[in-house]
Amino acid sequence: AQSVTQLGSHVSVSEGALVLLRCNYSSSVPPYLFWYVQYPNQGLQLLLKYTTGATLVKGINGFEAEFKKSETSFHLTKPSAHMSDAAEYFCAVIGGSQGNLIFGKGTKLSVKP
């Protein structure tokens, strides 16, 4: 069965610093992986996705993630944090025959001025 594990329930960075949010996956088949962001009292917004092909995936708002099969990882990075990046971030994998998502527990990103 597919699953994802997000390391660190809370990450705090200074404005302008590197953002690194960690996600490891478990899958018996080539995975479809996603990162979503959720701002308070809002729905989830897709940041980026990996299906096949290039392992470095660029998303919206300056975020990118690299699929590393050897490490079963799909970490999310952004070179320079902005105050507006403060939110909850979810890593997810397609987990079922109907395309339903299996989410990690989420990582709350705080950005200090």
Place this chain on the structure above:
Amino acid sequence: DTEVTQTPKHLVMGMTNKKSLKCEQHMGHRAMYWYKQKAKKPPELMFVYSYEKLSINESVPSRFSPECPNSSLLNLHLHALQPEDSALYLCASSQSGLGGYEQYFGPGTRLTVT
């Protein structure tokens, strides 16, 4: 346009009330999903509709009743809910349930059961 709309935005209901949540998308997507999200938790899948047919029901209590009137609309009928059902209810859609397509989420309905 990648918009999924949900109404109402907020809903307060008593345990004896009947209410409905509505979700709409006009992207031509053929898979639609209901998720429930409690505070500080990830979304949990409730139902999946694929080509307007219910394909997954994640052992959800019968007081939640989904309906897919057409390919653009998804409803969630609520009856005799419990206070523990208070949560954010999210609707999502994707091009298909097959092929690893991404899901697009609506803004959610914040439900409070009193």
